[in-house]
Amino acid sequence: MAQVKSTNKDAYTLILEAIDVGVFKPGDRLVESDLAERFGVSRTPIREALQRLETQSLLARDGRSLIVSSLDHNQMAELYVVRTELEGLAARLAARHATNEEVRVLQDMVDADHKLVDDPSALARSNRRFHKQIHLASHNRYLVQQLDLVHRSMALMATTSIAAEGRGTDTLIEHQKIVDAIAARDEEGAYNALRDHISQAFVTRLKQESDG
Template identity: 35%
Template sequence: MRASDVAYEQLRAEIIDWVLEPGAPLGEIETAERVGVSRTPVREALARLSAEGLVVYEGRYARVAPLSRDRITELYELREALETQAARLAARRRDPERFERLLEEFELGPDAAPSDGRPYFLSGELDAAIDEAVGSRYLRAALDDLRGQMARIRHHSSADPVRLVEATREHVQIVRAILAGDEFLAVHATAVHLHNSRVNVETHLSFDDSVDSSA
């Protein structure tokens, strides 16, 4: 693996897991020393993370992208536009066997110990199944760029076990709609899930709107 890929993967994971919190500075020299690579790979990694919206620049200086209410609103508006369209196309082009297996998994419900990551793994599996069913490289690329930002938000805000149960039920409705080939219901179920997800985020995240000069 190239040094720039190593730096990218480590920094991306640290941002998503909140090891590097919103607004944290990302000086090239300090970051290179910590990651164990030279400044050039770090510079390349930061450029990739900036393209994903996980890093912002103020002049020549990089920092972890802040999270303000305006930024959350913009992300969810984009997510709704992309994911409802993806659900519509998945309902039209689905592989029934794959979604039937997913439905069986989701209907088991989240594990008693949410820390094992099962609900989030299944959510990722659903994303992958929908991406494959849609078959659009452009829509998938747009969703991939967005998912890093959403993973960062979800990691911090979705530990509520009640929300895990609700989200699992919502995913069941999405999968059932796709299996039925019901495009309207797939879009509606996805929109409901995203609305509830946004409410959960706004309940659990603390915002410092004053630091988000890029929003």
């Protein structure tokens, strides 16, 4: 069935989630009428959602059409600079504010992800959930909002760094270091562990870009 009816999510959220999970990829053309049919909503909220996404630079103009944006090298580098600092801050605050239950959830995520090492797509989705949990554990709503914006832009990258050979295993090792530091209430250690993790992911992406 082509139509995806949802009464709980608005058009903006539906399109944004489709971009985030890779249903719509960088360069894909988004047609108002097709989206209205797909999501089972009228064209007016779809039009408003597309305008909003264009304002946020998640969509770009290609003649009279709107396409999912892509990031050039400089944009990707700028995004990683911001992401590294904000993620590091989230880890620092998580080490300070996370409840014992939140730490347990993070550890359970790492433990469960060992089964996904050979499935890059599933591990990438789990990786997003892991980072989101750290954001929430920071207990700072404004930081969470900014990181949500950063991660929306991350969806504009055509591939995931986790898909690189050996990156899945390295990712889990790095995640464990982050969780260990948060559990130990080591704010500086958590900050550095998460910054190092993002830095390694960036290096992997640069190599993917050069190989491409």
